[in-house]
Amino acid sequence: MSRAALLVLADGRFPAGGHAHSGGAEAAVRAGRITGAADLREFCRGRLHTAGLVSASLAAAAALGTDPVALDAAADARTPSAALRAAARRLGRQLVRAARATWPSDELEAAAHRFPKGAHQPVVLGLVARAAGLDAEDAAHCAAYESVSGPATAVVRLLSLDPFDASAVLARLVPEVDLVAARAGDAARRALHDGVDALPAASAPLLEIGGEAHAAWPTRLFAS
Structure with a gap:
């Protein structure tokens, strides 16, 4: 295993498209549920233990070699919002594109052909982790961290939040990221x-409702 590979995969500058998504933060800001660092921390904590846990479990299962078709169907079943x-799936498609150039593998080639419109991003993340020589825990850590780092970065732009405060939110969530x-x-x-079916199916109804509302906005800063 290479911890350096994990750093590359988890780096926000890796061209996997995550910078264009707020993880539900834009809808939460519009609704007044995030107004500053304290609200951001609670939003991220809730997201980590629900959507983050589901994503981390899917990624870890894919990294262990579980059938990606079954995992993709499981991801669909755990995501009520069509948006x-x-x-x-858009994020999964972009991640496959980036990973095929970075860590070429037969599994990634197969995934690209099997899911031409993209598999769910956490499933792809697990396959990418395997291609990069990482293990299931690495994949889970990457997915869990992404579940909070995306919203934190988005809120810096949405509210002009001090980046130091956003980084402090992430740092204070580290023990919970490890736990998840x-x-x-x-x-x-x-x-x-x-x-x-043994994988977690934690629910985050406000994220789902917010995702549907956000998709209908005529003007928005982030794709989701």
Whole structure:
């Protein structure tokens, strides 16, 4: 395993398209649920333990070699919002494009042909982790961190929040990111024996509702 590969994959500058998505933060800002650093921290915490846990579990399961078709269907079932499903597939398609150039592998080539419109991003993330020589825990950590770093970065732009405050929010969530990644890894290992239904299906209704409302806005800064 290469920790340097994990740094490359988790780097916000990796051209996987995440910079164009707010992870629900733009809708939350518009609704008045995020007005500053304290609200951002609670939003990120809630997202981490719901959507973040689901994403981390899917990524870890893909990194362990679970069938990506079954995982993609499981991701669909755990994402009620059509708008968020579409966003996840766009991100998955972009991640495959970036990863095929960075860590070429037969699995990534197969994924690109099997899912021409894109698989769910966490599933692709797990496949990319395998191609980069990373393990399931690495994939889970990457997905869990992405679930909070995206909204934090977006809120800096949306509210002109001090970047130091946004970084402090992320730093204070580190123990919980570790906890979620560990839970995701355990769930992924169970899924190897019990099937994808063993993966978490944590719910975040406001994210789903916000995602549908956000998709209908005529003008927005972020794609989701």
